[in-house]
Amino acid sequence: MKQTETEYIEVIQKCKSLFEKKIKDYGTAWRILRLSSITDQIFIKAQRIRSIQEKGVQKVEDDTNSEFIGIINYCIIALIQNSLEENSPLELDFDYVLNKYDIFVNKSLELLRNKNHDYDEAWREMRVSSMTDLILMKILRVKQIEDHKGKTLVSEGIEANYQDMMNYSVFCLIKLIK
Secondary structure (H helix, E strand, C coil): CHHHHHHHHHHHHHHHHHHHHHHHHHCCHHHHCCHHHHHHHHHHHHHHHHHHHHHCCCCCCCCHHHHHHHHHHHHHHHHHHHHCCCCCCCCCCHHHHHHHHHHHHHHHHHHHHHHHHHHCCHHHHCCHHHHHHHHHHHHHHHHHHHHCCCCCCCCCCHHHHHHHHHHHHHHHHHHHHC
C-alpha cells in the first residue's frame, strides 16, 4: 500500500502542477460551467481514450496520459464546483482553489486507502482499457444522477463517482507510466 500511495502522490503532483499553471493562465473560467458540462468534458476525454484504445492509432498529437490527467483535474473541478454555494464568485482566489484541490485529493486518497484495503489492490491486475470502461460507466451514472436532480434511492452520490473516476485515472497513469 505504501508504494501505491507514493505513486498516487507522484501522479497527483503532476496533475496539480498543470492545474496551477492553467489557473494562472485562465483564472477560474471553469466556474461558468454547470456541473453537467464538467461531466460532459470528462466524458469527452474518456471517450477519446477509449476510441484510441480501440483503433490503436490517433490523429491528434495529445497522448492518452494527458487525457487521464485532464479527467483527474476535471473531477477535482467538479468536486470544487459542487462544494460551492450558488452565489460564489466566478473568479476564486488562487490559494483558496489550491486548498480545495488538496482537500479533495486527500478525500480521494482516503477512499483509495479504504478500497485498496478491502480489494487488495485488484486494480493492479486490471487492464487500462477496463478501467477506462469503468470511468465511462461512472460518467453515465453521474449523468443519470444529474438528470434526477442529485437524488438517488440507494446509490452513492455524485461525489463518490467523481472520486472513483479520479482514482481509476490515477491507477491508469500509474500503469502507463511504469
